[in-house]
Amino acid sequence: MTTEQNSPDADRPTDPAAAALYDALVTEHATIYGYGIVSAHSTPEDNYLVAQAMASHREQREALLRMLDRRSVTAPLTAPGYELPMKVDDPDDAANLALLMENDAAVAWRAVVEQTEDSEERAYAVAALTQSAVTAAQWKQILKVWPVTVPFPGGSE
Template identity: 75%
Template structure:
């Protein structure tokens, strides 16, 4: 996952459901940032994938802000910058970063599914987790990686 650079450390809640939502928002902030890099390094043919994915992660970010507000939890702020987990020098690197970010987002959403006690949050998290898995599959197709899917996205099984 991309990580913040020179950002004040947010106060992460201790309650597991709120902590999972908080962590998912941290991941969403980083993913939106990372897709800016992916966009700059992708081929024009892959721009539709970038647009689709960044739009989804922005929507997820807004939903997470609402979920945290309903729990009276102050959300983490967007960092001024993020350290990428790899160098991104061209279209292949960009697609690999996209796969990595989608997998990281899937991990965060799976934690929400596992930790939340709210039916609506869980339903949203399942949908977001599925969307991350589908986005990763499209990027893997671009990279010609097989298999393009995993049995249980966001997990290690």
């Protein structure tokens, strides 16, 4: 996962459901940043997937902002900088970064599913988790990684 260079948690809520939403937004901010790097190193044939993923994560970011606002939680801002978890110099590196970010997004959305009691938030989180799993499978196909899916995305089982 891309990590913030400065990561203050002073505004992170203590309520588990609100904290899961907060953490998901932090993950979405980092993922959107990371897809800029992925785009710069992807092949033209793979750029359709980059564009789709970036649009999806931007929409998810906006949804999270609304969810946090409804809970009167101060949303975390985009970090001034992010540190990549790996060197990205070619299309394979870019695809591996995208796969890692989708897996991280799945973890964040699964936490929302597990923590929220709000049926609308849970439904949205299930859809976002599913989208991350599908996009991860598409990146695995590009990388020729097997298996392309896992039984329980976002988990360690």
